[in-house]
Structure formats: structure tokens, C-alpha cells
Amino acid sequence: MTNSTELRPIIGVSACLLGQKVRFDGGHKLDNWIASTLKSEVDFHSICPEVEMNLGIPRPPVQLQQIDNQIRMISKKDHFDHTENAITTAQRLILNLPQLSGFILMKKSPSCGFERVKIHNENGELLPGVHGLGLFAAELKKAYPFLPIIDSGRFQDLSHRENFLRTIFIYHRFQNITFKLSSFQEFHQNHKFIFMEYHQDLMRGLGKIAANTTNENFSEKYLEYLELMMKMLELLPSKKNRVNSIMHLFGFFKNDLTSSDKKVFMEMLENYRNDLIPYLAVLKLLEFLSFKYQKNYILKQHLFNPFPKALMKGQ
Numbered sequence: 001m002t003n004s005t006e007l008r009p010i011i012g013v014s015a016c017l018l019g020q021k022v023r024f025d026g027g028h029k030l031d032n033w034i035a036s037t038l039k040s041e042v043d044f045h046s047i048c049p050e051v052e053m054n055l056g057i058p059r060p061p062v063q064l065q066q067i068d069n070q071i072r073m074i075s076k077k078d079h080f081d082h083t084e085n086a087i088t089t090a091q092r093l094i095l096n097l098p099q100l101s102g103f104i105l106m107k108k109s110p111s112c113g114f115e116r117v118k119i120h121n122e123n124g125e126l127l128p129g130v131h132g133l134g135l136f137a138a139e140l141k142k143a144y145p146f147l148p149i150i151d152s153g154r155f156q157d158l159s160h161r162e163n164f165l166r167t168i169f170i171y172h173r174f175q176n177i178t179f180k181l182s183s184f185q186e187f188h189q190n191h192k193f194i195f196m197e198y199h200q201d202l203m204r205g206l207g208k209i210a211a212n213t214t215n216e217n218f219s220e221k222y223l224e225y226l227e228l229m230m231k232m233l234e235l236l237p238s239k240k241n242r243v244n245s246i247m248h249l250f251g252f253f254k255n256d257l258t259s260s261d262k263k264v265f266m267e268m269l270e271n272y273r274n275d276l277i278p279y280l281a282v283l284k285l286l287e288f289l290s291f292k293y294q295k296n297y298i299l300k301q302h303l304f305n306p307f308p309k310a311l312m313k314g315q
């Protein structure tokens, strides 16, 4: 469980992924991991855009068609054009969203699909190699350009899933910064080493923004920081950056450890580099050393617990 209700993010989810029978054929697309494991650590706000468009259940399926250089949502059966209804419904739903920290959308859907949604010509024939995003997903992205969004296809890839989980909890902590300079700078301090896993230069860029923030320019710098941070979090941490981050942290123990302790640690890091042990094992050793030698600055780093442990299940 998360430590406090304050740290419990709200995540938007396509309703069919939670097992709700809202699909055009009256079925669902239950994802057990989302509906049970993820549910234990976040609150959900579920939406089915097509039900909200009053298309009914079951309903004739729709598809995206490229007509006069525009993407339209057309009924496959009677060719009725649902585009205006889809867009105004999406805008209404988005206007009424609670403060979300992320969104998981059903893959390939003409409403919810976030990438690789098939596009057809006006005769309903598939346009090979042409892909887009669903109309609800497009409006969501337009309204919330920084919101972490993933589709259920990419969510099956464990490294993308892990990155999404890390990102929603980082974003959620950022959303909870009270408008106080000290809490903004504390946020940066406590995420420094997790950011280093992504990109050293961008992490330094964030450090500069945090250091140059004053009470007078707070709103402007907060937005500048958010934009750069979310751009950085779209990357996946590389092994090279992780080793680098660990080596920086290890420097804090240079006066505490014997040379044989240091040798054991370096061997462990080498094993991680060669895929012989998981990254988590190195982190755990570093966390243990931080407890042992009372390195409070390191223990505050979100690197060790980027998201609740319960979400490690099935990773």
C-alpha cells in the first residue's frame, strides 16, 4: 500500500480493460494485472467514450477513415459519420476528469487507441502503413500534453510498463508539490538519481531550473521543469546510465567501506553489467549500505522505491 492517501494517484482507464462489458460486441478486454494488482495501489477513473457517445451496447463497429485529408470516425455498417459526436463527447469527458496522474488506453481502438490505430480510405479499405490515434486519445493528448499515457499493447512490454509506473508516481509527486519553493527543490533533490538513470544532461538541466527558481518566477519555472521532466521520462533508462547513477551514489561511501567491501560491490556491479544479476539486487545492496552508514540523503532518493512494492508483482 502507498503511505498515505495523498500518494494514491488516480489513473484513467478504458473501461473495457477493467472487465466492463462495454465493447461493440458486448464483451470486455479485462486485463487482470491492471484490474487487481494495479488497483491495489491507485484509484481508477474508467471511461468508455463510445458508450458516452450513446452508441449503445452492442453497437455497429466504427473505424477511422481518411477523407479529404481528415481523420473521420465512420460506422462500418451504415457509413454514418460519428466524428463530431466523438470529438464533443471526448471534450466533455475530458473537462470532467479528476486530477489524473496517468491514463491506460485500450490498444488499436478507433476511440481509445493511442498509437498504431488502423486508418482506412473512404471505401473502408485499409491504408497500408498508415496509422493514427483514436479520437478520444487525440483529444486527451491535446488537453493534457504532459499526462503519462500508454496503451494496453505497450503496457504488456515489461520495460515500458515499469517505466510507465515510475512515471505516474513521479508525476503524481510533482502534482502534489505545494506551491512552496522548498518543496519544489526538495522534489528535485529526492529524484536526482532516478533522473540520472534517464539522461545526465537533462537531469542537470532540471537541476538548473530548480536552482534558478524563486518565489517570483515559481509558476513559470514549475512549467518549464515539468515540460523537460516529462520529455526525459519518455526515454527508457539505459544500463549505462544506471551504472553511472550507481557509481555516483557509491561515491558517498568512499570513507566508510574497506577495499575488500568496495571490491565486492564493484564485482556485483560488473555482474549487473553482464546481465548476470538484476538491477534490483545492486539497488538493494546500496540501500542496505545507506541504512548501515546512515546516509539519509541517499535514503530519501526515490531511486530505491520508485513505485509501491506491490506493483513489482508480475514484472
Ligand code: SF4
Binding pocket: 014, 015, 016, 017, 022, 023, 024, 047, 048, 049, 050, 051, 106, 109, 111, 112
Ligand atoms: S476501447 Fe474504448 S471505446 Fe472501445 S470499448 Fe473499450 S473503452 Fe469503450
